Amino acid sequence: QVPLVESGGGSVQAGGSLILSCVLSEYCRRKYGLTWYRQAPGKVREFVSSINSDDTISYTDSVKGRFTISQDNAKNALYLQMDSLKPEDTARYTCKFQCPGKNYWGQGIQVTVSS
16 A cells, blocks of 8 residues: 555646645654655656645745645645646656655656646
8 A cells, every 4th residue: 555645637738727635644743844846757856845844835936826735634635736837837746745754755646738
């Protein structure tokens, strides 16, 4: 069983929206960080957004104003609302939960934005 599962990816036209979800099925006593990354074909993985241990939120410049990260502690879930999508947002998106003594990585989910 994969402990961290993403969902919500798919194909959308430019200007459209998608919501990515990431759910952890194992116990995480305290979340030091919740992060979304992405990797486009032929490129290195890049940081997209995070909820930090002090509950501050960070975004990479290219998604500011378009993407919104959020969490649901009761569901052990992390979300990424993606609006005004652009073709350059096409990538495989992966989430990460930083927990005491262990980091959990999702398997990744594809987002494809067509022009």
